[in-house]
Amino acid sequence: MARSIRRRLRCLLRDVTQIAELTRRTSPYPHIEGPRKSHARVGAELAYWRLRHGRLPSFYLAGGFDRRGTSLGQLQVRQDLLRIRDTRNHTSTSWTKFNYIAVLRDKQLFHLFASAHGHRVPGVIAYLDDATVRWTTDDVVQPTASMARPFDGFAKPLVGIWGQGAFRLELAAGEMRIDGRTAAMHDLLSRINGRYMLQERVVQHEACAVLHPHSLNTVRIVTAVTGHGPKVIATALRVGVGGSSVDNWGAGGIVAALDASTGCLKGPGRFRPDIGPEVDAHPDTKIRFDGHRVPHIEAAVSAVTRFHADLPSIHSIGWDVAITPAGPVVIEANDHWNVELHMLTDPGFAQRFVKASTQ
Amino acid sequence: VKRLLRAHLRSLSQSWRAIDTTRARLAAPDQLHSYYPDMPRKPKWRITADHLLWAVRYREVHRFYFTHGLDRIGADSSTSLPYNGSLKLVGARNFGPTTRTKYNYVGVLRDKALFGIFGEAMGHRVPRNVALLRGDTLLSLPGRTPAPLSELEALTGLDGFLKPLDGRQGRQVHRLRLEGGELLLDGEVTDCSALSMMLTVPFLLQERLSQHPRLAALHAPSVNTLRLVTMRAPDGFSVEPFAAALRIGAHGSTIDNWAAGGVIVGVDLSAACTIGPGFFKPGRGTLRMHHPDSGIALDGYALPFVHDAVEAAVRFHQDLPGLHTVGWDIALTPTGPVMIEGNEYWDTAIHMTTDPSFVARFRAIYL
Numbered sequence: 001m002a003r004s005i006r007r008r009l010r011c012l013l014r015d016v017t018q019i020a021e022l023t024r025r026t027s028p029y030p031h032i033e034g035p036r037k038s039h040a041r042v043g044a045e046l047a048y049w050r051l052r053h054g055r056l057p058s059f060y061l062a063g064g065f066d067r068r069g070t071s072l073g074q075l076q077v078r079q080d081l082l083r084i085r086d087t088r089n090h091t092s093t094s095w096t097k098f099n100y101i102a103v104l105r106d107k108q109l110f111h112l113f114a115s116a117h118g119h120r121v122p123g124v125i126a127y128l129d130d131a132t133v134r135w136t137t138d139d140v141v142q143p144t145a146s147m148a149r150p151f152d153g154f155a156k157p158l159v160g161i162w163g164q165g166a167f168r169l170e171l172a173a174g175e176m177r178i179d180g181r182t183a184a185m186h187d188l189l190s191r192i193n194g195r196y197m198l199q200e201r202v203v204q205h206e207a208c209a210v211l212h213p214h215s216l217n218t219v220r221i222v223t224a225v226t227g228h229g230p231k232v233i234a235t236a237l238r239v240g241v242g243g244s245s246v247d248n249w250g251a252g253g254i255v256a257a258l259d260a261s262t263g264c265l266k267g268p269g270r271f272r273p274d275i276g277p278e279v280d281a282h283p284d285t286k287i288r289f290d291g292h293r294v295p296h297i298e299a300a301v302s303a304v305t306r307f308h309a310d311l312p313s314i315h316s317i318g319w320d321v322a323i324t325p326a327g328p329v330v331i332e333a334n335d336h337w338n339v340e341l342h343m344l345t346d347p348g349f350a351q352r353f354v355k356a357s358t359q
Numbered sequence: 360v361k362r363l364l365r366a367h368l369r370s371l372s373q374s375w376r377a378i379d380t381t382r383a384r385l386a387a388p389d390q391l392h393s394y395y396p397d398m399p400r401k402p403k404w405r406i407t408a409d410h411l412l413w414a415v416r417y418r419e420v421h422r423f424y425f426t427h428g429l430d431r432i433g434a435d436s437s438t439s440l441p442y443n444g445s446l447k448l449v450g451a452r453n454f455g456p457t458t459r460t461k462y463n464y465v466g467v468l469r470d471k472a473l474f475g476i477f478g479e480a481m482g483h484r485v486p487r488n489v490a491l492l493r494g495d496t497l498l499s500l501p502g503r504t505p506a507p508l509s510e511l512e513a514l515t516g517l518d519g520f521l522k523p524l525d526g527r528q529g530r531q532v533h534r535l536r537l538e539g540g541e542l543l544l545d546g547e548v549t550d551c552s553a554l555s556m557m558l559t560v561p562f563l564l565q566e567r568l569s570q571h572p573r574l575a576a577l578h579a580p581s582v583n584t585l586r587l588v589t590m591r592a593p594d595g596f597s598v599e600p601f602a603a604a605l606r607i608g609a610h611g612s613t614i615d616n617w618a619a620g621g622v623i624v625g626v627d628l629s630a631a632c633t634i635g636p637g638f639f640k641p642g643r644g645t646l647r648m649h650h651p652d653s654g655i656a657l658d659g660y661a662l663p664f665v666h667d668a669v670e671a672a673v674r675f676h677q678d679l680p681g682l683h684t685v686g687w688d689i690a691l692t693p694t695g696p697v698m699i700e701g702n703e704y705w706d707t708a709i710h711m712t713t714d715p716s717f718v719a720r721f722r723a724i725y726l
Contacts, residue, residue: 098466098469099466102466139482335462
């Protein structure tokens with residue numbers, strides 16, 4: 001009992017210190033216009049949130065909630081959406097605690113499941129760790145240090161989210177390039193931490209490549225299981241920036257809302273609030289987002305709803321779909337999909353998701 | 360205070376329920392058959408007292424009191440563990456999430472179709488998945504091309520097992536075969552419309568394996584499997600065999616599950632043979648020195664490919680990160696072991712019954 005009280009007091013003290021620090025901190029987002037709330041108001045809001053939810057709001061500063069004109073109600077909506085997403089997705093299928101989240105999280109399992117069920121996913125060329133590589137094409141196993149087959153694609157950790165640990169790998173005529181830079185075998189071995197797979201590079205449709213050719217710009221589609229099967233809740237396009245090989249929002253990419261009925265982008269592109277402002281055109285290629293047409297959207301929607309029907313016990317999934325000249329290819333699926341991305345780009349999203357979750 | 364009070368009330372209610380069930384159980388004569396009738400037996404009041412003490416102490420009925428021979432005078436009760444408690448211990452480590460978010464690889468074991476897909480891709484020998492069936496639709500595997508259920512009649516040489524996709528303990532498992540143009544479900548003629556009525560949940564149609572003649576000689580109608588428990592070593596990486604038993608069907612049943620009336624017998628992994636006697640589950644029979652149908656002695660019966668089976672199970676377990684322990688059902692075929700399924704909630708009672716050293720080894724790891 002005494003230990004528990006001591007622990008609680010320690011947590012409270014830590015949070016009070018953090019609140020004081022956050023209240024004093026100057027805004028790190030010069031691009032967000034408008035005056036900041038008073039120190040007293042910021043402190044009061046943080047203290048209120050801590051008392052009500054038992055922890056400090058992680059998205060308070062990143063979401064710009066320290067600016068006048070924003071209210072804690074909007075932050076509460078985000079909290080509610082996260083709660084619905086996590087509680088519904090991590091519900092066990094039966095009395096024993098198992099679910100199918102591992103199929104989404106483990107890229108090898110995802111690839112095997114998708115291939116067996118006839119869904120289009122990028123081909124896997126090899127599985128490797130820092131000791132051995134197994135080429136799937138002919139099942140040959142060889143030491144990783146002496147792998148010399150030509151390859152152009154991505155190396156991804158089998159278990160990882162938000163693009164962490166993934167990198168572009170090119171092997172040709174004894175030369176190795178990692179993320180476009182010449183590298184040696186020890187560079188590769190130092191990057192391989194755990195089990196990895198080599199995934200073939202997906203060539204994207206010209207309409208997507210034109211926005212930022214260095215990254216695979218994917219369509220993010222969120223589907224949720226309703227009483228009438230999986231339904232699309234939100235769609236957006238993720239675009240890389242500044243020559244980056246990844247399009248992740250958290251890694252500095254831009255997101256633009258996508259109208260699934262027309263296949264056209266709607267409104268401006270948005271960086272994550274703590275990274276950059278709203279932009280009407282891509283900062284590198286200067287192509288305007290609003291009205292830019294993305295092909296094969298209907299096929300992409302159909303592909304992910306069909307895929308989700310094979311995983312009915314997972315309530316909502318955020319799909320990353322590459323649009324290729326031959327149609328959509330599902331790159332990966334996330335149970336831990338980004339709620340803020342759609343809250344910022346699609347005003348009706350929260351309402352639609354809550355409605356789908358109560359059906 | 361409220362939480363503490365609620366926990367005490369729950370515990371009291373569990374004890375009361377256990378005592379009540381124990382009372383009902385002791386009143387039913389078919390539950391009181393001794394597995395060792397030729398040995399001196401405790402008086403009835405002592406047996407009743409043992410049961411009630413167990414119910415109060417562990418808040419569960421001692422279902423395997425007679426199976427473990429605790430009704431004998433001088434029997435050592437420390438060779439028995441509370442059943443539900445031991446299952447919870449097994450499950451608790453397996454259901455631990457792999458990362459900070461709540462997911463684990465139990466689904467690969469529980470979904471029989473996924474088990475086949477994963478096993479095959481990782482180079483393990485598993486039974487071939489033929490199709491997924493639900494209602495009047497047949498989805499062929501791999502590829503999941505949809506077709507009407509009547510396509511079953513076009514599968515020449517069809518002989519397999521229908522299993523609910525996440526079924527357990529042999530429940531709702533049926534043998535389905537095509538013979539002389541007729542569909543036979545568990546040996547009885549059926550048709551696709553009758554079959555579709557049964558397929559209210561997804562079922563997997565899996566090829567039937569032919570077992571090694573040594574296993575078929577014990578009981579030919581069922582595929583008699585080796586139950587092998589593997590466990591991750593304390594280093595968290597290497598995997599070792601922990602316990603083994605042979606499950607044998609009985610009385611013409613097509614399945615070998617203990618809960619469905621099968622016999623279990625211990626297995627000596629180093630000598631690759633059985634260690635008798637055989638045991639039925641309480642309510643299904645008692646102890647047997649010989650198989651009830653084939654009459655083969657259950658002690659010292661040599662089994663083929665046991666060492667290969669251990670190697671295959673260890674290799675498969677190493678491909679499933681995060682899972683602490685798995686109970687494998689392995690068919691010993693004429694060409695080697697085939698992994699039929701893996702269970703994250705393996706039945707501790709099987710090994711408590713057949714392996715005298717099991718409880719001490721289990722305690723050393725879990726308690």
